[in-house]
Amino acid sequence: MAISSIYGNCFLGNKVSDYGIQNHRVDYGTLSKAFNLVLNNSIIGFGEWDLVSGHEYDSEGNPYDIFQYFIISEFGAEILREYTDEIVYYNDELGVYLWGITHYGTSWDYVLTDIEIMEE
Numbered sequence: 001m002a003i004s005s006i007y008g009n010c011f012l013g014n015k016v017s018d019y020g021i022q023n024h025r026v027d028y029g030t031l032s033k034a035f036n037l038v039l040n041n042s043i044i045g046f047g048e049w050d051l052v053s054g055h056e057y058d059s060e061g062n063p064y065d066i067f068q069y070f071i072i073s074e075f076g077a078e079i080l081r082e083y084t085d086e087i088v089y090y091n092d093e094l095g096v097y098l099w100g101i102t103h104y105g106t107s108w109d110y111v112l113t114d115i116e117i118m119e120e
Contacts, residue, residue, distance in 0.1 A: 009117070012079070016117060017109040026115040028108035031084075035076030037099070041069050047093045053080055054087035054100070066100040073097070083115050 009016050011026045012034040020027035057063050066087065072080070077097040080086040087100035103111050 011115065019110050020112060021117065023112055024117045025112035026117065028103075028111040028113060030109075031079070031113055031115070032070075032108060034079055035073050037076075038071040039068060040071050040098075043071065043094075043096070044069050044089070044098065047091050049089040049091050049098065052077065052088050052090045052097070054085050056087065064100075064102045065104075066102055067104040068101040070099045070101065071096055072099045084113050086113075 009021055011030050014030050014033040016030045017027045020030060055064075064087065072088075074097060076099070077088050077090070080088050080099060087102065089098040089100065090096070091098075
């Protein structure tokens with residue numbers, strides 16, 4: 001897992017939520033603002049998808065539940081690969097990356113990533 005640290009209260013020009021700042025981690029809401037997202041839960045059924053980042057199974061071999069799929073840009077996929085262990089798929093035929101979201105029902109401002117915020 002590529003865990004990175006940042007200094008200050010912004011990630012790629014986007015202010016981290018108050019909850020993220022309090023917990024010294026970048027939140028999903030801030031992370032998602034770094035690239036355009038398009039919700040598309042149906043697209044996973046089209047063609048072959050290769051896992052290019054993250055893991056589909058936990059340490060005990062149980063599959064993660066993916067509740068939502070978001071189409072993301074190549075830049076977004078690079079951010080997720082470089083800074084997190086988030087699940088990202090790629091479909092070569094469509095030329096599309098998908099971000100698989102494994103949490104449900106919580107505002108993204110209150111879900112934290114692996115990206116640590118360091119004191120300046």
